[in-house]
Amino acid sequence: MTAVAADLPDAAALLTRVTAVLEGFLDDKAGGAGTLRMPLEVTQCLRDLAVGGKRLRPLLCVTGWQAASGRGTPGALVRVAASLEMFHAFCLIHDDIMDDSGSRRGAPAIHRRLALHHGQGRSTSAAERVGTSCAILVGDLALAWSGELLHAAGLDPAQLGAVLPLVDDMRSEVMYGQYLDVTAAGRPTTDVDRALRIARYKTAKYTVERPLHIGAAIAGAPLPVYEALSAYALPVGEAFQLRDDLLGVFGTPQVTGKPATDDLREGKHTVLAALALQRADRNQRRALQSLLGSPSLDEAEAAYLREILTATGARSEVENMIHSLRTQALRALDIASFPPFAIAHLRQLTDSALARTS
Amino acid sequence: MTAVAADLPDAAALLTRVTAVLEGFLDDKAGGAGTLRMPLEVTQCLRDLAVGGKRLRPLLCVTGWQAASGRGTPGALVRVAASLEMFHAFCLIHDDIMDDSGSRRGAPAIHRRLALHHGQGRSTSAAERVGTSCAILVGDLALAWSGELLHAAGLDPAQLGAVLPLVDDMRSEVMYGQYLDVTAAGRPTTDVDRALRIARYKTAKYTVERPLHIGAAIAGAPLPVYEALSAYALPVGEAFQLRDDLLGVFGTPQVTGKPATDDLREGKHTVLAALALQRADRNQRRALQSLLGSPSLDEAEAAYLREILTATGARSEVENMIHSLRTQALRALDIASFPPFAIAHLRQLTDSALARTS
Numbered sequence: 104m105t106a107v108a109a110d111l112p113d114a115a116a117l118l119t120r121v122t123a124v125l126e127g128f129l130d131d132k133a134g135g136a137g138t139l140r141m142p143l144e145v146t147q148c149l150r151d152l153a154v155g156g157k158r159l160r161p162l163l164c165v166t167g168w169q170a171a172s173g174r175g176t177p178g179a180l181v182r183v184a185a186s187l188e189m190f191h192a193f194c195l196i197h198d199d200i201m202d203d204s205g206s207r208r209g210a211p212a213i214h215r216r217l218a219l220h221h222g223q224g225r226s227t228s229a230a231e232r233v234g235t236s237c238a239i240l241v242g243d244l245a246l247a248w249s250g251e252l253l254h255a256a257g258l259d260p261a262q263l264g265a266v267l268p269l270v271d272d273m274r275s276e277v278m279y280g281q282y283l284d285v286t287a288a289g290r291p292t293t294d295v296d297r298a299l300r301i302a303r304y305k306t307a308k309y310t311v312e313r314p315l316h317i318g319a320a321i322a323g324a325p326l327p328v329y330e331a332l333s334a335y336a337l338p339v340g341e342a343f344q345l346r347d348d349l350l351g352v353f354g355t356p357q358v359t360g361k362p363a364t365d366d367l368r369e370g371k372h373t374v375l376a377a378l379a380l381q382r383a384d385r386n387q388r389r390a391l392q393s394l395l396g397s398p399s400l401d402e403a404e405a406a407y408l409r410e411i412l413t414a415t416g417a418r419s420e421v422e423n424m425i426h427s428l429r430t431q432a433l434r435a436l437d438i439a440s441f442p443p444f445a446i447a448h449l450r451q452l453t454d455s456a457l458a459r460t461s
Numbered sequence: 462m463t464a465v466a467a468d469l470p471d472a473a474a475l476l477t478r479v480t481a482v483l484e485g486f487l488d489d490k491a492g493g494a495g496t497l498r499m500p501l502e503v504t505q506c507l508r509d510l511a512v513g514g515k516r517l518r519p520l521l522c523v524t525g526w527q528a529a530s531g532r533g534t535p536g537a538l539v540r541v542a543a544s545l546e547m548f549h550a551f552c553l554i555h556d557d558i559m560d561d562s563g564s565r566r567g568a569p570a571i572h573r574r575l576a577l578h579h580g581q582g583r584s585t586s587a588a589e590r591v592g593t594s595c596a597i598l599v600g601d602l603a604l605a606w607s608g609e610l611l612h613a614a615g616l617d618p619a620q621l622g623a624v625l626p627l628v629d630d631m632r633s634e635v636m637y638g639q640y641l642d643v644t645a646a647g648r649p650t651t652d653v654d655r656a657l658r659i660a661r662y663k664t665a666k667y668t669v670e671r672p673l674h675i676g677a678a679i680a681g682a683p684l685p686v687y688e689a690l691s692a693y694a695l696p697v698g699e700a701f702q703l704r705d706d707l708l709g710v711f712g713t714p715q716v717t718g719k720p721a722t723d724d725l726r727e728g729k730h731t732v733l734a735a736l737a738l739q740r741a742d743r744n745q746r747r748a749l750q751s752l753l754g755s756p757s758l759d760e761a762e763a764a765y766l767r768e769i770l771t772a773t774g775a776r777s778e779v780e781n782m783i784h785s786l787r788t789q790a791l792r793a794l795d796i797a798s799f800p801p802f803a804i805a806h807l808r809q810l811t812d813s814a815l816a817r818t819s
Contacts, residue, residue, distance in 0.1 A: 233644060247636065250632075304497075
């Protein structure tokens, strides 16, 4: 869980503080829900989900602050960082509904958990529907509460005025990215460019660029700082998504916390799939087209798909792309005029994010 | 559509301004989506949905401003009012997914429309899933964009600081209310209190109290103004929901824009259903329990349920409750120290909201 964070100085302390903010916030919400006779499973679900995160976005938010010459780690900054983690919980919950993922971070996905919770006296399909509806709402609450955490973070009006438009952009970008992802899923094509656009919006901008920008905005950064951060963030973020695509297919479920068949069964329109379709011979193409996105995909078929993704060279080509994007990102750091320790953090983050196994 | 609004002085002008804000905002978003090669159906869905609204919340927001002695109708106020309408679009889209409503405001519900839009080359069930996923995301975007409209409304820092916590509360309240509604649906009981709690959170606070409070907050209202607004808003809002429950069962689909079987088929835990279960004889109870929430409910069964809801006296009891809540709300206005024209607006709103047919 702390693979990404462990290499960074003071990262552990930051993680502890972010967790404390989230737990304190959810304790308050649980207290309020109790008083109003509202269901307590909402805050419990969010607490369980939010505890298990890598905290990549909070770390990047603080690093963006440092890159813009912010000093120390003020409480308002930590609370904004925590709001990004709450926003991420929203993304995970709604994504898992859309992908119908059974598990997340080694536990049942929220819609599955709530289907069980409200299953008594209901048919299986009715329980599934209630579980999905409840999870949509828990996600909605996480989105609303990420705003609340941000609004109450203690930013001064100038900081809030700089941060809000960035948060608004971040929200639209990741939602549009997910929209592209969802509408392309089930019928991957040879269109590598479309797959890269999904990676850029859903991941590069959302996971890397905007958290850095938001931290920089709190420090009152001028425009060139944002641009230098983007020059680093977009390639490293795209590489991060390419690594994620590989882990989704070739990763170890015990380590990733996600079944290694989900992405294949969904027929995600990834760069990996697009390249394989480009390079496949007739038999391989037929197999890719019939099996990628097949709802009934079994383990043997998944293994066969993995074989094709490797044999076509798509897998190693994606590794090459990751390497080249990593080089591009590190070069952007070479010419960035951030304080040296911020540069060092970003270098370390690059390596742990792109070499990760979960 | 403008039944509620038509009686109010200057209401038509306000509606025009709110619509112009929403259209201008969505035009900008559509332009941005075009540039980024993002799908244009998102903004088109929101535009079509947002055009058809009654604009009740914007009207109440402006009335709250007037009650707190705000003068004129400044642009920032109109933009905040428009943000409430965008938030309402979010609620409708996600609610329609949860209720699996086929239509809204006389047009196909967004998840149905997007299932059709993305149906080509997909099985029916795959198209439905994509439609639902896309609609979840269009709703998420509407929620995010309601925030963006608010952030960019042009409030000064003191106004923004007063409004944001109210908006945060409003979001949590309606989401929790919907959560109660969803988990109670399909198995209505005799628990009238629970049904009233749903009405209070999902409707009274969300539709009436918070829009009034938000308008008052922009005018810098002191605490007693909020309390006086609540004393009016909560009874009128509960009555509004009770009227909605009656319309959902006994209304004319051509006028409400919603099939009159949806609520019965969902087995909504309404005061109407709870009272009928309390008062039913053995045969009636058996029919209510087997038919309320039956996914296959047909027109004849729905007609039979309507007969029981009437024969048990539940329908007229709900009418009595509406009458009594209306009296309570109007008495609260008698002792409120709002400017006379604000009182007059609230009186007119009460009558048109509670006597409405759609």
